[in-house]
Amino acid sequence: MRFDTGKCLSGCTSPARFVGVKSALAQRVVFEQSMCFGKRYGIAFGAMGMAVIATKQRRRLISAAASGENRQHLGSSSPEESLYTIPNHGYALECGPDGTGGWLAHRNDVSKPGSGPGSDWTTHVVSDTDGTLGANLLAAQAFKVPSAQYAHPPRILVLYGSLRPSSFSRKLAYECARLLELLGADVRTFHPASLPVRDPALESHPKVQELRSLSMWSEGHVWVCPEMHGCVTGAFKNQIDWLPLNTGSVRPTQGRTCVVLQVNGGSQSFNVVNELRRLSRWMRMPCCTNQSSVAKAWQEFDDDDRMKPSSFRDRVVDVIEEYYKFTLIMREHADFLVDRFSERKEIAEKGRLYTQTEKEQERLLALGEKTKNA
Numbered sequence: 001m002r003f004d005t006g007k008c009l010s011g012c013t014s015p016a017r018f019v020g021v022k023s024a025l026a027q028r029v030v031f032e033q034s035m036c037f038g039k040r041y042g043i044a045f046g047a048m049g050m051a052v053i054a055t056k057q058r059r060r061l062i063s064a065a066a067s068g069e070n071r072q073h074l075g076s077s078s079p080e081e082s083l084y085t086i087p088n089h090g091y092a093l094e095c096g097p098d099g100t101g102g103w104l105a106h107r108n109d110v111s112k113p114g115s116g117p118g119s120d121w122t123t124h125v126v127s128d129t130d131g132t133l134g135a136n137l138l139a140a141q142a143f144k145v146p147s148a149q150y151a152h153p154p155r156i157l158v159l160y161g162s163l164r165p166s167s168f169s170r171k172l173a174y175e176c177a178r179l180l181e182l183l184g185a186d187v188r189t190f191h192p193a194s195l196p197v198r199d200p201a202l203e204s205h206p207k208v209q210e211l212r213s214l215s216m217w218s219e220g221h222v223w224v225c226p227e228m229h230g231c232v233t234g235a236f237k238n239q240i241d242w243l244p245l246n247t248g249s250v251r252p253t254q255g256r257t258c259v260v261l262q263v264n265g266g267s268q269s270f271n272v273v274n275e276l277r278r279l280s281r282w283m284r285m286p287c288c289t290n291q292s293s294v295a296k297a298w299q300e301f302d303d304d305d306r307m308k309p310s311s312f313r314d315r316v317v318d319v320i321e322e323y324y325k326f327t328l329i330m331r332e333h334a335d336f337l338v339d340r341f342s343e344r345k346e347i348a349e350k351g352r353l354y355t356q357t358e359k360e361q362e363r364l365l366a367l368g369e370k371t372k373n374a
Contacts, residue, residue: 265298
């Protein structure tokens with residue numbers, strides 16, 4: 001390690017700067033901490049004393065990064081995020097005056113999980129009390145991960161991709177929400193109406209803040225989207241675009257599970273589910289292997305907006321059953337699965353993960369120093 005003169009972040013003159021520490025910002029942070037310590041206790045540090053401090057601090061960072069210290073909630077909600085709610089109209093059948101909430105619109109009775117209008121086929125599928133189906137979902141409902149650290153109901157966010165009053169993606173999303181509730185999940189359905197088109201100037205919009213908070217609250221997403229011109233709809237993509245790629249330096253969706261379904265106005269297609277899988281991979285979300293594509297969706301729902309008996313409906317049940325079990329298993333290991341070597345290495349070198357803006361600033365600073373010394 002060598003030394004040269006410089007200034008700390010507060011502007012005070014320093015007798016030495018840590019060139020051995022790779023990041024210029026990290027050099028200054030370490031030096032400022034040592035100088036503040038010296039001022040507080042009346043100690044004048046020389047170059048050798050400060051080198052010792054820098055070495056110790058660097059060793060501590062390397063040790064903490066290697067051991068995974070302070071790397072909690074990389075793929076899961078923090079305690080504060082898991083408590084997110086909207087008083088009065090969050091867990092309600094209808095949205096509030098600002099368009100937020102109404103997360104239980106899939107229910108017919110706000111106090112009864114899994115309830116819906118018309119034929120209560122979801123309850124029948126789960127329990128098959130009369131034995132007419134010859135199969136049920138009771139094993140999935142009772143499933144517990146051995147030695148599980150989490151016992152609370154899995155928190156699931158449901159997104160759909162159409163604003164039409166007769167939206168078939170919404171109808172299918174509601175059926176998924178009912179099945180998940182009957183299996184034991186805590187389900188919230190987000191309503192994309194009133195969500196503005198992606199614009200950085202509207203970050204503080206209530207619907208934007210709600211969507212982002214719901215994603216951070218969740219442990220898994222259900223994505224249901226119609227096909228439009230061979231791809232996802234703008235209404236659905238707009239919701240995904242409002243979920244930031246990173247908050248600080250960590251992607252807020254990483255570690256959450258995902259399951260994808262699509263509805264078609266005509267023959268069966270898989271364009272949308274394939275695109276949704278690509279999106280989930282980009283957002284670092286493990287995606288359930290099963291999926292559903294409902295052809296001629298206008299034929300598959302009755303006048304009460306409930307799915308009619310069919311092989312398509314059975315496939316939806318298969319998908320949700322697998323996804324529920326998949327989420328219970330994956331959430332136990334979400335933080336560990338997204339704890340990456342490259343990020344631990346960066347913490348050891350710089351003290352923390354840098355945002356993309358900070359990385360660009362550091363690159364420009366290094367380029368300027370190189371040009372200056374050329």
